[in-house]
Amino acid sequence: MLSTQLDTKDLALELANPQILLTTLRQLRQAVYEEGQEIFSRWRSHIQRPAFIDSSLNLAYYLALRRHDLRHLQAALMPWGLSSLGRIEARVLANLDAVIATLAAVCHESPNPQISQPPLESFFEGDRLLKIHTQELFGDTLQQRRVRIMVTLPTEAASNYEFIKQLIQQGTDCVRINCAHDTPSEWSAMIAHVRSAEVEVKRSCQVLIDLSGPKIRIQSVIVPQGKQHIEQGDCLWLKRDLLNNGDSQSCQISCTLPEVVDRLEVGAPVWIDDGHIGAIVEAIAPEGALLRITHTRPKGEKLRPDKGINFPNTDLHLCPLTDKDRQDLDFIAANAKDVDIIGYSFVQKPEDIATLQQELQARLSSNTKIPAIVAKIETPTAVTNLPELIVQAAGKQPFGIMIARGDLAVEIGYQRLAEIQEEILWLCEAAHVPVIWATQVLENLVKNGLPSRAEMTDAAMAERAECVMLNKGPYIVQAVAILDDVLTRMEAHQTKKTPQLRALHSW
Incomplete structure (x- = not known):
């Protein structure tokens, strides 16, 4: 922990030097450009609308940029009154180029023809395209x-x-x-x-x-006689076919996609009715999946047909x-x-x-x-x-x-x-x-x-x-x-x- 803090402090001190900050920004800009171009080249064959080419290229640059942790750079840019890159989404390269060009002027460097102050309209191009x-x-x-x-x-x-x-x-x-x-x-x-x-x-x-x-929903519901709510700790059967066979010992439901049972595994979470009822798959049997209720309100919840069922972490294909x-x-x-x-x-x-x-x-x-x-x-x-x-x-x-x-x-x-x-x-x-x-x-x-x-x-x-x-x-x-x-x-x-x-x- 101490070494990490020292490393962070050393980095902050280094970036306080405008020349080191400028070099770091140029390296970042080069990495973003190269990685962004590589991402865009993979996408290019899918883009048929000319109007989306510039937008997809900016998206590629943004993805490349956000692979880096920029927090130390942001903190180092603030004292210079420069953009801290916090609103860079719509104009990635233009924003980076403007910061680099201005910081180069602070360092009394000659203008770089490859990275110069971008034209004014480039700052509003992203807003224009979004509109x-x-x-x-x-x-x-x-x-x-x-x-x-x-x-x-x-x-x-x-x-x-x-x-x-x-x-x-x-x-x-x-x-x-x-x-x-x-x-x-x-x-x-x-x-x-x-x-x-x-x-x-x-x-x-x-x-x-x-x-x-x-959308997977509850299709039918059977509850034991006299039971009004399902509560934490209760068992719930999710069955492929639900027949009212008089079994009053457990709550049972069927869903609009019975084959989902075949894709469940023990330990998989299940959520019902927009998360009002939470459960874990406790066992898989020929007739269905046995769920253990892990989450309800203190007084329990009612099981109703047509309520949605979600299966996070389960690939339903x-x-x-x-x-x-x-x-x-x-x-x-x-x-x-x-x-x-x-x-x-x-x-x-x-x-x-x-x-x-x-x-x-x-x-x-x-x-x-x-x-x-x-x-x-x-x-x-x-x-x-x-x-x-x-x-x-x-x-x-x-x-x-x-x-x-x-x-x-x-x-x-x-x-x-x-x-x-x-x-x-x-x-x-x-x-x-x-x-x-x-x-x-x-x-x-x-x-x-x-x-x-x-x-x-x-x-x-x-x-x-x-x-x-x-x-x-x-x-x-x-x-x-x-x-x-x-x-x-x-x-x-x-x-x-x-x-x-x-x-x-x-x-």
């Missing part, structure tokens, strides 16, 4: 607000035109139609109402169709496109002129993106508008593969990322959610890819009419994304109006990671 890619995905927004608002439509939107009109009037920029609910007939009615309301309100609103994906999804793609293809975005659940690998692109290509004629794709990031595998997912998708069509914070928190652990959420935001900004901040935003307000303090802070922090998604609820119209106000106010204080130092009037 373009966001407009491609979401269209234009109100002038006073950068961040878009997306709303999940309830069933009533199919029969209530005034409801959709009010949503758009209050500031909704995009509506989400969840294919896990309702029918194509209702989806068509929702889309028709959106297009009519656009004309009447004179505001554009994008339509996102969200494919259900292979699931294709994110189900047979139902393919049928829903037929609907999307038939309504391609009115469908702007496809939401893609449970994406894990670039091959998953390629599968959706191929399915779309097979259904759309050559002169048909190709919908954009939004990939929902909800597993550790998807986080690990995020750069390649971005390249595969954005290299061919408009693309965005949704941070599906509910499933992601269950999969990676709630204590890591804030950390991973930040890293996803940084990576997407480096790729100039828009991000949707999703899951339980203003949930109490939407459902009960009164927000909690914590969720108001969460909504304000969402300003760092390009879009915020609200779920359905009886107070959704009021929630849109409040979120519109919060985002507009926060934009005066912060843009992405950058504080905006407007004049303060509170004191």
Whole structure:
């Protein structure tokens, strides 16, 4: 420990010398350039959109940069009044070159033609590209607000035109139609109402169709007679087939994907109902898996059909496109002129993106508008593969990322959610890819009419994304109006990671 502290102190003293700091920065810049070029060369064949070439190259440089621990460099740059590289995401080389050129002038070195002060426009090129890619995905927004608002439509939107009109009037920029609910007939009615309301309100609103994906849910439940809740320490059978055989000794469930039992191993964690119930696989038997409940509230939890089940650390080998999804793609293809975005659940690998692109290509004629794709990031595998997912998708069509914070928190652990959420935001900004901040935003307000303090802070922090998604609820119209106000106010204080130092009037 002492030697580490001495090493850290020695390094800080060395970097206090501007000439040593300059040499270190030049070495870093060279390493970032070489490693970034090598990463980009692996991606180049997947990039067909010329508009994404510069963005993917910047992403490659950012990945190369973040392989290094920059904390000592950041501390050494601050006393010189130079950029400490903390907001470098959108413009990696331009930022490094500017710092190097300025520090070289401090050291009275002659200008280096290879690394000179970059032109002014290079500092704003990343912001410009992100704005373009966001407009491609979401269209234009109100002038006073950068961040878009997306709303999940309830069933009533199919029969209530005034409801959709009010949503758009209050500031909704995009509506989400969840294919896990309702029918194509209702989806068509929702889309028709959106297009009519656009004309009447004179505001554009994008339509996102969200494919259900292979969401694993409880199918059936059997509980012992008189038992109301499952509690910590209880046993729970996850069975392939659930027959009510009168066994009153144990709780039993079946799920919508029975073959998942074959992929479980003893010791594997299982989470039910968005993490309200935690369990560990205790044994595997011919009829199913025996789970031991490790986590519930003190009074226990109810087991209900249709609640989700997550299997962190278990590779389920699931294709994110189900047979139902393919049928829903037929609907999307038939309504391609009115469908702007496809939401893609449970994406894990670039091959998953390629599968959706191929399915779309097979259904759309050559002169048909190709919908954009939004990939929902909800597993550790998807986080690990995020750069390649971005390249595969954005290299061919408009693309965005949704941070599906509910499933992601269950999969990676709630204590890591804030950390991973930040890293996803940084990576997407480096790729100039828009991000949707999703899951339980203003949930109490939407459902009960009164927000909690914590969720108001969460909504304000969402300003760092390009879009915020609200779920359905009886107070959704009021929630849109409040979120519109919060985002507009926060934009005066912060843009992405950058504080905006407007004049303060509170004191």
